[in-house]
Amino acid sequence: DKHPSGTESMVVDKLLGGLLATGFDEESCISRYQATSYRKTSPHKPSAYLVSKLRKYEDLHKRCGPNTESYKRALKKLSSSHINGTTDCNYIVWTPSNGLGNRIISMASSFLYAVLTNRVLLVDHGTDMAGIFCEPFPNTSWLLPIDFPLTNQFYSLQPGNAHSYGHLLKINNMNISTVSQPPSFLHIYLAYNYDRHDKLFFQDENLGFLQKVPWLILKSDQYFVPYLFLIPSFQQELGKLFPDKETVFHHLVRYLFHPSNQAWGLITRFYRAYLASADQKIGLQVRVFDRKASPVNVVLEQILGCIKKEKLLPQVDEQKPIASPSKNQTLRAITIASLYPEYYERIKSMYWMKPTVNGDFIGVYQPSHEEVQHFGNNVHNMKAWAEISILSLSDVLVTSSWSTFGYVAQGLGGLKPWILYVPAGNKSTDQPCPRGMSMEPCFHFPPDYHRISNTRKRLDTGSLVPHVRQCEDASKGIKLF
Numbered sequence: 204d205k206h207p208s209g210t211e212s213m214v215v216d217k218l219l220g221g222l223l224a225t226g227f228d229e230e231s232c233i234s235r236y237q238a239t240s241y242r243k244t245s246p247h248k249p250s251a252y253l254v255s256k257l258r259k260y261e262d263l264h265k266r267c268g269p270n271t272e273s274y275k276r277a278l279k280k281l282s283s284s285h286i287n288g289t290t291d292c293n294y295i296v297w298t299p300s301n302g303l304g305n306r307i308i309s310m311a312s313s314f315l316y317a318v319l320t321n322r323v324l325l326v327d328h329g330t331d332m333a334g335i336f337c338e339p340f341p342n343t344s345w346l347l348p349i350d351f352p353l354t355n356q357f358y359s360l361q362p363g364n365a366h367s368y369g370h371l372l373k374i375n376n377m378n379i380s381t382v383s384q385p386p387s388f389l390h391i392y393l394a395y396n397y398d399r400h401d402k403l404f405f406q407d408e409n410l411g412f413l414q415k416v417p418w419l420i421l422k423s424d425q426y427f428v429p430y431l432f433l434i435p436s437f438q439q440e441l442g443k444l445f446p447d448k449e450t451v452f453h454h455l456v457r458y459l460f461h462p463s464n465q466a467w468g469l470i471t472r473f474y475r476a477y478l479a480s481a482d483q484k485i486g487l488q489v490r491v492f493d494r495k496a497s498p499v500n501v502v503l504e505q506i507l508g509c510i511k512k513e514k515l516l517p518q519v520d521e522q523k524p525i526a527s528p529s530k531n532q533t534l535r536a537i538t539i540a541s542l543y544p545e546y547y548e549r550i551k552s553m554y555w556m557k558p559t560v561n562g563d564f565i566g567v568y569q570p571s572h573e574e575v576q577h578f579g580n581n582v583h584n585m586k587a588w589a590e591i592s593i594l595s596l597s598d599v600l601v602t603s604s605w606s607t608f609g610y611v612a613q614g615l616g617g618l619k620p621w622i623l624y625v626p627a628g629n630k631s632t633d634q635p636c637p638r639g640m641s642m643e644p645c646f647h648f649p650p651d652y653h654r655i656s657n658t659r660k661r662l663d664t665g666s667l668v669p670h671v672r673q674c675e676d677a678s679k680g681i682k683l684f
């Protein structure tokens with residue numbers, strides 16, 4: 204069919220340069236194709252190679268997904284302790300740990316690992332994440348069926364447990380080649396407190412062995428993608444998939460995570476009511492990990508210092524009761540995401556009590572203040588997801604150091620954030636919120652490079668791979684840029 208001129212480019216845009224597949228029922232997930240009209244067009248296009256690889260992955264997932272013949276065959280292997288013969292479908296089962304931001308960055312990492320190793324990603328969203336995301340792959344499901352036989356083991360996914368890959372390496376003196384028969388499944392533990400054996404997951408020489416294991420059951424709260432770029436066997440393929448290293452998470456998160464209709468309702472109602480008419484939208488995420496160590500006044504001072512130093516919003520005029528009417532009167536909306544209400548209240552009051560020096564009007568909004576992080580609560584996660592998404596619709600984004608919640612917002616929005624250093628102590632700092640070097644998340648707890656690669660080389664020199672650096676907000680962490 205011929206499209207009238209213009210329509211075609213609109214269609215392409217709606218699919219984010221081919222990143223998103225066609226063939227979905229649009230009504231069942233309105234955000235998938237509508238989100239683009241709430242955002243500026245991303246200047247970052249996916250490579251043609253990534254696009255074709257995603258379509259291939261979708262075919263694989265459809266062929267191997269829940270309730271297919273291949274899936275049933277693969278399940279049968281689980282009941283025998285060792286595998287004989289090859290399998291046509293291999294899987295990686297993702298299990299949750301930690302907050303929503305942590306979960307999203309680790310699901311994205313697991314997906315990339317699945318793509319690189321021809322595995323099918325299945326996710327255990329349990330009840331607390333049920334119904335907050337749409338299905339990412341057409342005509343199939345990525346949700347792990349509830350009758351999956353190993354779910355009762357998920358709680359034992361901890362460092363060094365008996366079914367873990369780390370444990371297997373340990374009892375075989377790190378020499379995996381002595382294991383003649385690969386097991387039908389292995390636990391892969393890659394969360395913040397993983398041990399030195401678990402970390403050997405990243406060892407290039409063992410990839411071949413892992414490939415023979417049909418089921419990997421993963422627990423991770425990390426964005427482990429940067430380390431995949433350090434594994435020689437993956438480097439060429441990753442280079443083709445992502446010629447621009449800074450866009451890895453940006454593409455993955457936009458491909459995988461679409462707000463469900465219910466979540467999209469929260470996002471769009473907030474947007475329409477408070478943000479749509481603003482000339483500029485600013486997102487400010489204030490994540491305070493320790494309220495005692497970081498008193499409200501000190502954090503507030505840091506935020507105000509950040510706004511002033513980086514000129515994110517105009518200052519208030521202490522002298523005049525009313526702004527001179529001649530100015531162009533720009534409307535700026537700042538959305539604050541935080542568990543606590545105080546930052547919002549103080550900033551809102553500040554811009555209500557005094558005019559700005561340039562006559563701009565500042566709207567200050569906060570969608571919710573949940574006070575504490577809840578676990579196992581679906582509505583709480585829905586709000587968190589809505590707020591992450593609302594932040595991602597900003598023109599200018601300020602995130603908080605060390606927060607994965609902020610990482611997801613910056614990736615979705617394609618925004619290079621200003622990183623607010625939430626001070627631990629009684630003083631604000633001179634550099635309250637330096638600009639991040641990329642929109643990529645930080646891998647907070649990477650393994651030591653010299654242990655994995657058996658060399659004396661260290662990563663921190665920056666010379667080893669040109670596009671992996673120490674994170675701005677975590678000295679031991681690494682990130683792509």
Ligand code: GDP
Nearest residue numbers: 302303304305540541542576586587606607608
């Ligand atoms: P991180 O701990 O900052 O790295 O982010 P996570 O998302 O992994 O975990 C924090 C969790 O606390 C979130 O998932 C939410 O459940 C809750 N939370 C933290 N900050 C906010 C916020 O600004 N808004 C909402 N709604 N929830 C938040």
